[in-house]
Amino acid sequence: MPWMDPVSAKLPGIRPLAPEDWIFQDEAFAGQMRLRDGLIERQRSTVHALLPEAFDATQELLSETLSLLMKNGSYLFEKDAVTRPDNCRIPIKFDEPLITLGRLVQEDFVIHLPEGREHVMKAAILCFPASWTLSEKIGRPLSGIHRPVPEYDENLAARVQRLFDAIRPGQPLWRSNALLYEGPALFQPRREGEMRPKPASRPYLRSERQALLRLPKSRAVVFSIHTTVVHVDQVAPEALKAFRALHP
Incomplete structure (x- = not known):
């Protein structure tokens, strides 16, 4: 578990990632992909954003x-389509690249482009x-x-920006986080200023495998997120104890 590693337990907790391990597939693939298909079909404007300069x-x-x-x-693979491991055939549409990606893999993708002294979320x-x-x-x-x-102070912000500036094509990086939630829902948007609920019980552990990748041509930095949600009963006792020590 990431919180048991001294490197990943501290922010930003970045480690090297083999390029072939950037996209990750697990036993939740079929269920997550059904959910992604439905969200993209019914709530496209909520789950997809693209500014023209990032196309x-x-x-x-x-x-x-x-x-x-x-x-x-x-x-x-076919000429214009790909059949996923769950036997769902997905058309490859280069005029809708993120929509296509959202239906191919479990990862979410956030694209940042350099602008001034910072990287800006563009898609x-x-x-x-x-x-x-x-x-x-x-x-x-x-x-x-x-x-x-709260933890994202000026010092951490400067470290993260230096990381975005320095990342090289072909040398992705990764980190993980973990938080407790009341329920297992994967789609959990919340607006700024909206109070986070404080339920009596939070029995689900939600962890994100977050990777950073530099695209060689556009020089964009891609932030990918692979989400896993499990009940705390499925977590090894020693790992859960270590997690609770970090998140009392």
Whole structure:
């Protein structure tokens, strides 16, 4: 578990990631993909955002992801479509790159482009938000995105920006986080200023495997999020004890 590792337990907790491990597939794949398909069909404007200047980067991201999935072995490729491991056939639409990506893999994707002294969120497919809302964050720099987070002070903001500036193509990085939630829902948006509920019990552990990748052509930084939710009863006792020590 990430919180048991001294490196990942401290913010920002970044570690190197092998390029072939950037996209991650687990036993929740089929269920998560059904949910993603439904959200994209019924709530597209909520889970998808794209500013015009990021369109080329989103196409590049789709190309990079398809190249990686071709080596996966569990995806079946045709000329204009891909069949997922759950046997669902997805048309490949380069005019809707993020929509296509959102239906191919479990990851959410957020694309940042450099602008001035910071990187700015320019596009995203976000089916599984964890207490934030895409429409509020799109177009903001990193400092504005994290404004409501108490731990994101000036020192941490500077460290994160240096990280975004330094990341190189072909050398992705990753970190993880974990929080307790009242329920297992993956789609949990919350607007800034909206009070976080304080339930008597929070028996679900939600963890995000977050990766950073530099696209070689557009130089955009891609922030990918793979979400896992389990009941605390499924977590090993020693791991749960370590988590509660960090989050009393």
